[in-house]
Amino acid sequence: MIEVRRPLLEVCGIKIHFPSQQNKGEIVKAVDGVSLELRHSEILGLVGESGCGKSTLARSILNLVPPTAGTVYLNGESIQTMSRSELKKARPAIQMIFQDPHASLNPRMTVFKTLAEPMLAHKLAAKETVKQAVVELMEKVGLAPRFMQKYPHEFSGGQRQRIAIARALALKPRLIIADEPVSALDVSVQAQILNLLAKLCAEERLSMIFITHDLSVVRHIAQRVAVMYLGRVVEEGTTHDVLKNPQHPYTQALISAVPVPDPIEERNRQRIILHGDPPSPLNPPAGCSFHPRCPIAEAQCQQQEPKLGNFHDNHRASCLLLQKKFVE
């Protein structure tokens, strides 16, 4: 019998607007109507360039940035309507890993303290058993337990990221939000951390939202991908579909901009070079927000706003021309 389960996480029509600091009265639409689903033990890659709102969206899932509109459901329960004590109980289920482990670890706390504190605070371990729990955590992420009394500055970048991962795992979460966890690392260390994250997700049956600007990393770790541009999701689907058969012109350009480490292929392939910069979210263009940079934009793109439309199983894109072609 197939059991119908609600997805672990449902993000419904989230909007996050900030009042502009420079121009009084104007509004920055950092996230402008995003809906996503994350199933149990699934890794979703959230891709986009700087300023597209991917981190802000992730933060609103933990209610660190309360959304202006929309709801986040965790296991079917709305996070926004929770009371503070309910939220405290729900928080261990979602943990976060940040880009720079140098900034996200407390420099004055030893590894032991960093890992023990959340477990004690949430009563997941007693004072007597916490040491054993820390040892297990450290072994899980590939750190020797004898380094327990060391401080973050005594570790290399990759090892620090391991500590940050261990801290996220300490509360036995269901969902991990990893915001550019390997962007600050060298290639060889990046590979170690990616392998570790993939292994942990499989072993612990965790779900993960993996935020990155690097498409080759996404391809490696995620089962599904959502591509964001200027506060909206422009394409979403399985990693294979989106990367092998991108539909939205922005996704196509993004993929084509990634350099290939092969001189012959790199020099001969056709590349789409986008012109200009992404527009400011203060004053997004009318119609499709990508139209000023889009190589195939038509007149209607300047007026009509595209909606995320299904055109294949679980592969959605928001482009008017694409939808028109599909209808025909």
Place this chain on the structure above:
Amino acid sequence: MMSLLTVDNLATHFHTRAGIVRAVDGVSYSLEKGQTLGIVGESGSGKSVSCYSLLGLIPMPPGRIESGSAYFDGVDLLNASKDELRKIRGQRISMIFQDPMTALNPYMTIGAQLMEPLLLHRGLSKEAAAKRSIDMLEAVGIQDAEQRMNAHPHQFSGGMRQRVVIAMALITEPEILIADEPTTALDVTIQAQILELIKSLQEKNGMAVILITHDLGVIAGICDSVAVMYAGRLVEQATASSLFHSPRHPYTHALMKSLPSMNTDGKELYSIPGMPPDLTKPIEGCSFSARCEHAIEACRDDIHLHTIMLNHATACIRAQKGEL
């Protein structure tokens, strides 16, 4: 024929309280007119220091150039006077740094910064310098260049700022451009624009480029030859196509294997065991041997870069013997 730039056995060490850091330890390469050389390596491998040493940009102390020579068009860079170096830096060899925010002066307008080298080194009049600056801004793809001359750096986006930095570096028509991670701080779509720009300007001016990066994909796109650095030494040097298609040093090979690729659905990524060596301790023999899966007893002996086939040199003893 003499090369435009010849660096021979360069060693730059930093004398710190923690000991002598051998940041660059015997590096040699040469650069021809119009050629693009890529220097790849991970953080701390000495790729930036090896270039900064040439232009007298190493803080001394704690830095010290221990040995080696560097000749640029007949000028001995390492023994040149401050004045001579300043002239070369200003107009014949230019640099682009990674972070365009810190490379620009936040208090000066873009126009003033662009005009400065022309006024100082070329002795142009203000009007002529302004005209040339506007032309240059247009050449790097900045619209409304005339109005933008009066803007300050914070009014530009990251990609735009990097364009300004490039315009500034190229305004004196240098013979060599040293670009230190010019696109690392930028988004991929902007990176593609900037690389395209460097390539087209190079075709126009025929300048030589040294591109320092950790990104093998960027190297593949624009470099003629590549030097791979590890722990302060060159471990492999070859033409781009030779290096990518048959890497002859285990480190280069491992680096390529650990890249998450766009085209292969890898299960588990290869990762190099261990960590780069501590540069404060002298390294015996091959610096990579401690992490190398092919290491043998002989790897502890002194090792030098050797040409093993046309335009391809490696510092792996086993590759030199034809065993790998």
